[in-house]
Amino acid sequence: xxxxxxxxxxxxxxxxxxxxxxxxxxxxxxxxxxxxxxxxxxxxxxxxxxxxxxxxxxxxxxxxxxxxxxxxxxxxxxxxxxxxxxxxxxxxxxxxxxxxxxxxxxxxxxxxxxxxxxxxxxxxxxxxxxxxxxxxxxxxxxxxxxxxxxxxxxxxxxxxxxxxxxxxxxxxxxxxxxxxxxxxxxxxxxxxxxxxxxxxxxxxxxxxxxxxxxxxxxxxxxxxxxxxxxxxxxxxxxxxxxxxxxxxxxxxxxxxxxxxxxxxxxxxxxxxxxxxxxxxxxxxxxxxxxxxxxxxxxxxxxxxxxxxxxxxxxxxxxxxxxxxxxxxxxxx
Amino acid sequence: xxxxxxxxxxxxxxxxxxxxxxxxxxxxxxxxxxxxxxxxxxxxxxxxxxxxxxxxxxxxxxxxxxxxxxxxxxxxxxxxxxxxxxxxxxxxxxxxxxxxxxxxxxxxxxxxxxxxxxxxxxxxxxxxxxxxxxxxxxxxxxxxxxxxxxxxxxxxxxxxxxxxxxxxxxxxxxxxxxxxxxxxxxxxxxxxxxxxxxxxxxxxxxxxxxxxxxxxxxxxxxxxxxxxxxxxxxxxxxxxxxxxxxxxxxxxxxxxxxxxxxxxxxxxxxxxxxxxxxxxxxxxxxxxxxxxxxxxxxx
Numbered sequence: 001x002x003x004x005x006x007x008x009x010x011x012x013x014x015x016x017x018x019x020x021x022x023x024x025x026x027x028x029x030x031x032x033x034x035x036x037x038x039x040x041x042x043x044x045x046x047x048x049x050x051x052x053x054x055x056x057x058x059x060x061x062x063x064x065x066x067x068x069x070x071x072x073x074x075x076x077x078x079x080x081x082x083x084x085x086x087x088x089x090x091x092x093x094x095x096x097x098x099x100x101x102x103x104x105x106x107x108x109x110x111x112x113x114x115x116x117x118x119x120x121x122x123x124x125x126x127x128x129x130x131x132x133x134x135x136x137x138x139x140x141x142x143x144x145x146x147x148x149x150x151x152x153x154x155x156x157x158x159x160x161x162x163x164x165x166x167x168x169x170x171x172x173x174x175x176x177x178x179x180x181x182x183x184x185x186x187x188x189x190x191x192x193x194x195x196x197x198x199x200x201x202x203x204x205x206x207x208x209x210x211x212x213x214x215x216x217x218x219x220x221x222x223x224x225x226x227x228x229x230x231x232x233x234x235x236x237x238x239x240x241x242x243x244x245x246x247x248x249x250x251x252x253x254x255x256x257x258x259x260x261x262x263x264x265x266x267x268x269x270x271x272x273x274x275x276x277x278x279x280x281x282x283x284x285x286x287x288x289x290x291x292x293x294x295x296x297x298x299x300x301x302x303x304x305x306x307x308x309x310x311x312x313x314x315x316x317x318x319x320x321x322x323x324x325x326x327x328x329x330x331x332x
Numbered sequence: 333x334x335x336x337x338x339x340x341x342x343x344x345x346x347x348x349x350x351x352x353x354x355x356x357x358x359x360x361x362x363x364x365x366x367x368x369x370x371x372x373x374x375x376x377x378x379x380x381x382x383x384x385x386x387x388x389x390x391x392x393x394x395x396x397x398x399x400x401x402x403x404x405x406x407x408x409x410x411x412x413x414x415x416x417x418x419x420x421x422x423x424x425x426x427x428x429x430x431x432x433x434x435x436x437x438x439x440x441x442x443x444x445x446x447x448x449x450x451x452x453x454x455x456x457x458x459x460x461x462x463x464x465x466x467x468x469x470x471x472x473x474x475x476x477x478x479x480x481x482x483x484x485x486x487x488x489x490x491x492x493x494x495x496x497x498x499x500x501x502x503x504x505x506x507x508x509x510x511x512x513x514x515x516x517x518x519x520x521x522x523x524x525x526x527x528x529x530x531x532x533x534x535x536x537x538x539x540x541x542x543x544x545x546x547x548x549x550x551x552x553x554x555x556x557x558x559x560x561x562x563x564x565x566x567x568x569x570x571x572x573x574x575x576x577x578x579x580x581x582x583x584x585x586x587x588x589x590x591x592x593x594x595x596x597x598x599x600x601x602x603x604x605x606x607x608x609x610x611x612x613x614x615x616x617x618x619x620x621x622x623x624x625x626x627x628x629x630x631x
Contacts, residue, residue, distance in 0.1 A: 032474055055473035058466065058523075066459045066515035073400075073463015076441075076448070079470070097512075100453040101460055105441050 002216055004195045007185070010213060011178030017171055019148040020112070021045050023155035024082070028053065031159060034080040039067045041085030044112065068094035068102060068109075075107035080159065087113030087130040091166065095133070102164050103139040109164050116170035116207070116257040117290040117306060118299055126172070126290035131205075132262025134166050135235050141188060142234040144168040146209035147179040150232055153186035161188055168206065168234075170257050174299050176210040179230075191238035193245075197227030198331070200251035200317045200324075203242065205231045205264050208255035208283070211303075214310035219317055226317055231264060242271045246278040250329040251320040253281045255313055260284035279324035281316040283308065335575055343571045346416075347377040351602060351630045353412035353425055357435070358623050360426040362616040365405040367606055368504065371535040371568065371597035372409040378574035379500060380413045383582075388418045391445040395497050398464050400449040402457020403504035403533065407439035410447065419446035455510025458530055461501035462520045462590075465528035468496050494585060495527035502531045506538035508549045514559065517590075521560030524588035529581055530561075532592065533568065535599040537610055556592040568595025602626065 004010065024045035028034050036043040038059040043049065049057045058074075060067035064085065071081035083090050090113050091098065102109045115130035134142055143158060143165060145151040151169075158165045179194065186192075194209070195216065204212040212228045219226050229245055231238065246252055252272060256264040265282030272278050285306050293302040303309045350373050358364050380386070384397040401410055408428065415422040420434055427433035434444040438452035449460050507513060520528050538546045549555070556563045562584065566573045574595070581591045600606025603626040609618075 035470065055470055058470075060515075060519060063512075063515035063518070065456075065512045066462075066519055069456045069459030069512070069516075070463040070466060070519065073460040073465075074467045074470075075463075076460070077464055077467035077471075079467050096453050097456055097459075100450070101456050104450045 002195065002220065005193055007181050007183065007192070008179060008194050009181050013175035014148040014178045015175050016145065016148050016151040016169065019151035020155050020169060023152045024048070026156060027159040028056070031080055033078055034082060034159070035074060037067050037071045037081045037083050039064050039083070039085045039089060041089060043084045044082065064089045064093035065097045068097040071109045072101040072105075072107050075102070075109050076105070080108050080110065082110045082112065084112045085114070086125055087115040087127045087168070088125060091130065091134060099137060103137055106139045106163050108162050110158055110167065111165065112167040112169055114171050115168045116173050117285055117308070118170065118174065118257070118293060118302060119172040119290070120292055120294055122292040123289045126292070128259040128285045128288070128290055129262070130168055131234055131256065131258050131264060135262055135267060139164060140235060141165045142168065143188065143232060144170075144206040144234055145232055146204075146206060146230050147176050149178065149180040149182060149184055150186055150230075153184065154188075154232060157186055157188050170207045173207040173257055174296060174303070176207050177213060179209065179213070186232070189233045189236050189238060191232065191241040192230045193241070194228040194230050197225040197249070199225045199249060200253060200320055201227040201229055201245040201249045202253045202255055202313060202317065203229045203231050203245065203264065203268055204255040205234060207257050208308065211308065211310045212255055212313055215313040215317065218310060218314040222318075224317065224321070234264060234267065237267050237271060239271050239275070242268055243276045246272055246276040247332050250278045250331050251317075251324040252278050253283060253313060253316045253320050255283040255308070257308065258285060259287065261287060277329070279320050279327055279329060281320040281323065283313055283316050335572065340572050340575070343377055343381060343575070346381050347373050347571065348630050349416065350377055350409070350412045351626065353415070354408055355623050355626050355630070356425045357408050357411060357428045358619050361428040362619050363429055364408055364619065366619060366622065367537065367599035367610065368403060368406040368533065368535065369408040370601045370603060370606060371533050371599050372406050372502065373601065374569045374571050374574060375502065375531060375533065375595055375597075376409050376413050378571055378578060380417060382575050383578040384500075385497065386417065391419050397497050398448045398461070398499045400457045400461040400464070400499060400501045401439050401447075402449070402451055402461075402501055403454065403507055404439040404449070404451025404457070406533075407435070407447075410439060411435045414444070414446045417446065420444065454504070454507045455512040458501045458503055458513050458516040459519070461499045461530070462516050462525055462528055465499045465520070465525040466523055468499075468527055469523065469525065471496065498527045498529060500529045500531060502533060505532055505534045505536065505543050505549060505552070506546065508532070508552065509547045517556065517559040517561065520590035525590045526585055526588050529591045529593065532594045533597055534594050535597040537599040552594055556594075560589070561592045562587070562589040563592045563594065565594045565596065568597035569601055602629065
């Protein structure tokens with residue numbers, strides 16, 4: 001029987017989007033100056049806005065560069081604009097606009113991007129580089145929640161925080177497990193230790209936390225006790241939590257739904273090499289783009305192609321432990 | 333109401349003060365975007381000293397009219413104005429381009445009182461101004477002003493006779509090559525942003541050469557008209573024409589049309605060597621020669 005920490009109770013798979021929708025309704029009610037900026041890509045809680053505050057729906061059409069800067073201009077006047085679309089559109093089509101018009105002055109704009117390698121729409125829409133291309137931007141907080149409970153709590157926390165945030169949603173990834181209990185206290189910038197383990201630590205974000213939890217069962221059969229750290233905030237990274245985990249196990253496996261180049265993998269690598277050298281294996285997409293995959297089992301095939309599944313994580317954990325032994329690193 | 337010749341003469345004198353401030357900026361820095369700054373002198377003078385609703389003692393007054401300088405490389409024109417209003421002290425004129433100076437290389441809202449937009453990456457300012465204008469429109473629907481309603485009549489419209497604030501976007505002509513300008517133009521027309529006034533500093537030159545050779549934008553008036561804007565072409569160095577146009581635009585508030593004032597200007601205006609050689613963002617030597625020439629004319 002696997003023992004998880006407080007606030008964790010593994011349940012059935014549950015989609016994250018309803019969590020974000022529910023949070024958006026609460027936020028829209030709490031903040032009368034929250035506005036939905038649309039780019040012909042829909043919006044969270046659009047039905048609520050239509051019924052209760054149609055004046056707070058601002059449709060910019062297929063013009064993401066304009067949409068991002070309209071949001072900035074409204075934020076300059078005390079509004080809290082919520083942008084929502086595919087990451088390639090809402091972030092990448094407006095990359096310099098976000099940099100220059102939103103981040104330079106730290107305007108209170110919340111950007112939700114549909115991100116990740118899984119999707120039906122192919123190479124254009126299934127984004128591998130979403131974390132990497134945003135992590136380099138100053139003044140931007142990046143959040144990637146692991147399950148429906150964390151999604152709702154993180155979304156509300158994003159609204160309560162004053163400043164620009166990128167909220168990464170992997171809406172076409174396989175459905176993640178329900179992981180947290182309703183009293184889980186989410187905090188921006190704080191990673192949560194879902195499970196302790198003495199042999200190695202998996203640092204995962206978003207949907208890959210689900211795969212990491214599944215990897216625990218595989219590893220347990222081989223007598224390996226692995227910890228899981230949910231890195232829900234990708235910027236700023238919770239360096240203390242990473243260092244603490246590295247000190248304990250000296251074997252770290254990162255797992256993310258995207259490219260490790262500039263992503264969680266390289267972020268953790270930087271923290272480790274600056275503070276607490278440890279054996280490191282990064283699970284994620286290598287230097288390549290994604291492609292279409294419909295419902296499972298095709299999505300499982302995509303998972304196997306990129307090596308993002310529980311089995312791949314388990315293999316990586318074993319590889320990491322043997323790496324640690326070869327390096328002669330001692331656990332403290 | 334027509335403005336008296338004295339009033340216009342006063343503004344023209346004020347424009348010379350702004351020019352001298354700009355010379356002082358260039359004398360200390362020996363760097364800068366001279367051409368696009370000089371073409372703006374009368375425009376910013378007419379705006380700040382005649383037209384804008386501003387409180388010299390309170391830069392953070394929410395109802396202050398906003399100025400979004402999209403062509404933020406010409407920030408020197410605003411830097412020359414800000415000490416005259418009293419938002420910053422005059423010694424900053426000698427600190428342009430300096431470390432920790434409020435007069436950064438490109439206009440920076442974060443560190444300069446009175447600057448509404450941090451620009452430098454061209455094509456974005458009109459969208460930003462439209463966002464600010466949109467905020468003013470939405471504010472009315474969130475907090476509708478209390479209105480007396482006659483018995484038996486339902487208020488069908490929230491009637492406003494003047495906006496809480498207006499937003500002036502100053503964009504360059506070369507900048508109109510950017511697609512985002514036209515995204516913003518569509519947006520402003522769609523949302524009937526009659527509190528948004530776009531001033532095009534049509535000085536005919538880009539960095540690489542004449543606009544009509546680099547990437548022609550003419551006929552600019554017809555383009556804006558086709559996008560659903562009210563358009564007027566004026567001489568951007570004629571103070572009377574500028575103030576009359578601003579007054580006219582003010583009176584048109586409520587027509588639901590965003591306004592575009594195409595101000596025909598001369599790059600490097602007022603200094604012959606800049607006007608003729610087009611050394612518009614020149615370096616040390618060229619600048620010091622031109623500034624000396626300008627000092628001879630304007631003191």
